Amino acid sequence: MEYHLAIDIGASSGRHILGYIEDGQIKIEEVYRFENGISKVEGEYCWDLKGLFEDIKKGIHKCKELGKLPKSIGIDTWAVDFVLLDEEDKILGNTVAYRDDRTEGMMEKVFEVIPQDMLYLYTGIQFQRFNTIYQLMAIKDKKPEILYKAKTFLMVPDYLNYLLTGVKANEYTNATSTQLINSFDRNWDEKILDEIGIDKSIFQEIKLPKTILGNLREELVKEFGFDMEVILPATHDTGSAFIASVCNDNDSVYLSSGTWSLMGVENHFPICVPQSMNYNFTNEGGIDYRFRFLKNIMGLWIIQEVRRKYDNKYSFAELVIKAREAEYFTSIIDVNHDRFLNPENMIEEIKTYCRETNQKVPETVGEVAFCVFNSLSSSYKDSIGELEEIFEKEYKRINVFGGGCQNELLNELLAKVTKKEVLAGPVEATAIGNIVAQLLSYKKVADLEEARKLIKKSFEIKTYMP
Template sequence: MTKYSIAVDIGASSGRLILGWLENGSLKLDEIHRFENKIVKKGDHYCWEVEKLFQEIKNGLKKCFEMGIKPDSIGIDTWAVDFVLLDENDQPITEAVSYRDPRTDGMMEEVFQLISKERLYLETGIQFQKFNTIYQLYSIKKNHPEILEKAKTFLMIPDYLNYLLTGKKANEYTNATSTQLVNAFTKKWDHQLLDVLGINKDMFQEIKAPKTVLGTLRDELVSELGFDMEVILPATHDTGSAVIAVPEQDGTIYISSGTWSLIGTENYFPICVTKALDYNFTNEGGIDYQYRFLKNIMGLWMIQEVKRNYNDEYSFARFVELAEAAKDFKSIVNVNDDRFLKPDNMVQEIMNYCVETGQPIPSTPGEVAKCVYDSLAVSYQDAVKEIEEIFEKQFEKINVIGGGCQNEMLNQLIADVTNKEVNAGPVEATAIGNIAAQLMALGEIQEINQARGIIKESFEVKKYLPAQPVKN
């Protein structure tokens, strides 16, 4: 009997419920429901509307029921680092504040006064970004200590949505590692670190691995939806799910391309050496306790903001066409500069950067887009060189996955600047990886290598070769 799994995949701008099942050895997908997600201003902070997100999950499940499909399982993945705190009555006492909120400005430097940057990296292996959970919590401790005194439960965004589904509390491993509060070697919450920071370690839940069956739906949800199902932990960090769907790992660097670009490779142990620290690489948790050794790069957030600044006059496909027409324009910005994290106007910020660095200033939508795509390609090129330096070997291929892999211009740019074969696909990598983890938990797929073999045969992957190969 066919087993149906639902992947709830929520990103920074939208969410989807995608139905997945095996049919004659091939993995099939069907998008059931799509909805908007955005940051809103609540009081002094920029926040996610998690209650609305939960309602949209229920709306999608009701659509399933109307289609005559009763899923066997559901798994939720979202972005990382953000969280909700609950009080002794399991009521939220914080909004789900976004990582783009400025409350963490200066917090990283203050934490370094308590624990050195080197020790923090040696213990957690996590990339330094000013919005990491550790700095969000430290900001609360400094500015609103009464909140942490009341807090009895710490749940990251997918953990909280799972709690609303099941009434069960757990912190899932792949997302927990992004907090910079999990020991890279023990894979548990680093209690020594929490003590140094003065953060209550008792509010953190047991860390559970992907493929864990968390439970079934609350009774009231079963009555509302008309069916019950198992809630299974995928890799709840969306990049963790996406990496599951990289068809070939050996000799391959992956780029998970979306609002953020995550570039790296899968590894069996954390790399917490000085060079990895200097290059700001991270060792996030992956499926089967593997490590995602990668770097976070700003990604297509920049072109999303450019599109918004031009009042959505141009589609993403049109921006690619305009950029190709502006082929002679060449200016490069540092996409990882904090000024691009949440500027008032992305187009103006890009122009300002070019002025300050003495480069040609983009004056048309096509030139702005060309600048963004060229800059992303250069940042990927730099990251590839750093990975090869750390691993002391050459990687043969780059596999671009996720929605950004549909940008053929950027794929070709990556092939050209890195002088490597680029494989683009699968597009729905995050949902595919989410469903694969559920099907492994259900016994439909035996292990990760079998899952990747099925994925490779089920979805299209396009190949791009360097236009003018150069000798190394």
């Protein structure tokens, strides 16, 4: 049996999942799970990359203990965050997280040198205050000495791959989230970098998903007792998740549902017109130079924070049960408002928003939970309406995948408000997409179309009718 290891790291946790083909189906097995999160360091919200890499190694050791040695390994994470390395390949400053407020006002500073419409025309990327371009501008504005010393730019999964292999490369799908990649040339946009005053020499060669980056460093081979090939999946977790969609047609909208909700369609070309800019859609790079034309929606982060503020007293399943008891509640929040990005108290922020917008304020646990789920479904409906307006067509179905597709209430609300069929699954879309990229690299699967047929045959898909 040949195993392939997907390491899928999200904002709150990471998993090591082994994948293999058996009896004409993809089988997966979780072998290790670990916590992740941000903490304040020197006044900034930061990631602990040293701790993450230790957990990566622990999970690999677990594979060895089980006697299931992977032939290859792929890492995916969230987007936009990065490290800058000095001439000795040491991290400069903190690994600041996208939820930090250092980018306040930086979007406007960028627009002073590059007009907003031109930036969108070049990159096709949605305007979000935490995009890499604004983080770099924040460093230039507040800590210019870091940029002066910087010799290498690596995004978070790029850096973890560098620790594994010693090879420096910027993977394409994650690089597109920086708002620094020209969507037509599919490479670093030197004009943008020149305009904002960032040294282009720090950026690495762009490598595509399915690329074999290299083998493990010699010292890691000795530590683990075996070697693996490090293969680039779509290192942006959403890019990996979209690979695992069970729909392979032009009539479906995709919804990757997790901490973030990413809703859109697949294209073979970017759409950088004023209408898509005004609706704030993004053209993120995907496998085989596909474009994920989608909108980032705040997602289940809001209910995760609500649960935390209830001291984790309720499981997510219990919050859904309580929400069902409050389906009479009609107040809606704008889930994409910056105020919900990282508030001190999510419950109070929801109540304050409702108060300020002259809506009924949720009081019970069920009312708060239903307000979140109902608001998410409302946002999804609006985004689909914008997609249909841009493409001048009506979509027939929605494929929801990722951990959020287990929320049956949200799936029911989505089918109800959109009046469309909803296909829910696969749950482990990101890890599956990661593994599929490895299988494609080894030509164990011919192409993406065949992969999606295989995924549909291998994993449970639930259907919800309007």
